[in-house]
Amino acid sequence: DQQVKQNSPSLSVQEGRISILNCDYTNSMFDYFLWYKKYPAEGPTFLISISSIKDKNEDGRFTVFLNKSAKHLSLHIVPSQPGDSAVYFCAASGAGGTSYGKLTFGQGTILTVHP
Amino acid sequence: NAGVTQTPKFQVLKTGQSMTLQCAQDMNHEYMSWYRQDPGMGLRLIHYSVGAGITDQGEVPNGYNVSRSTTEDFPLRLLSAAPSQTSVYFCASSYSASGRGEQYFGPGTRLTVT
Numbered sequence: 001d002q003q004v005k006q007n008s009p010s011l012s013v014q015e016g017r018i019s020i021l022n023c024d025y026t027n028s029m030f031d032y033f034l035w036y037k038k039y040p041a042e043g044p045t046f047l048i049s050i051s052s053i054k055d056k057n058e059d060g061r062f063t064v065f066l067n068k069s070a071k072h073l074s075l076h077i078v079p080s081q082p083g084d085s086a087v088y089f090c091a092a093s094g095a096g097g098t099s100y101g102k103l104t105f106g107q108g109t110i111l112t113v114h115p
Numbered sequence: 116n117a118g119v120t121q122t123p124k125f126q127v128l129k130t131g132q133s134m135t136l137q138c139a140q141d142m143n144h145e146y147m148s149w150y151r152q153d154p155g156m157g158l159r160l161i162h163y164s165v166g167a168g169i170t171d172q173g174e175v176p177n178g179y180n181v182s183r184s185t186t187e188d189f190p191l192r193l194l195s196a197a198p199s200q201t202s203v204y205f206c207a208s209s210y211s212a213s214g215r216g217e218q219y220f221g222p223g224t225r226l227t228v229t
């Protein structure tokens with residue numbers, strides 16, 4: 001049972017345009033969401049996060065939007081740069097109890113930004 | 116400050132062999148965890164620890180053991196390797212004892228079991 005889903009295995013965009021990566025979740029106990037970026041042969045690196053009390057969080061070129069009613073979040077990268085080409089993972093965490101500290105990851109989306 | 120280090124980078128085992136994947140962090144983080152990454156499945160949590168002497172199971176713990184005798188080290192032991200354990204293994208740590216803050220990942224260990 002995949003509780004966090006990234007339904008697009010890959011995305012290709014032109015340099016300078018917007019990249020939009022999507023993520024859906026099914027567990028209503030998730031209240032904290034993160035995006036990680038991963039280059040080949042490296043570990044994932046943290047990009048941006050959002051708490052369920054917010055619907056938007058921005059950090060430079062990266063913005064994450066959360067729609068709790070739809071159980072959907074998205075990552076916007078504007079403008080996209082060739083160095084953004086990587087695999088992007090969405091992850092979710094629940095509050096306390098047995099969810100304490102555990103991250104559930106989506107399958108990942110491969111972003112390719114063409115010069 | 117090396118961050119999170121993992122050894123070895125690559126390993127080939129025969130079915131039934133045992134081994135330990137090493138993980139160390141020098142950031143004085145309380146929370147550490149192990150994930151495996153398989154094609155099309157993202158990262159799945161194997162075991163985690165909220166501090167020295169405290170460990171717990173994640174989503175896919177079977178076939179793996181962990182211990183946390185110090186804050187810095189969190190080794191992952193494969194007791195009897197199986198081909199299904201062929202994967203890339205990542206260790207991570209977080210400053211937050213709840214693990215809800217940003218997690219820092221090591222470079223990974225690519226394990227093949229034949």
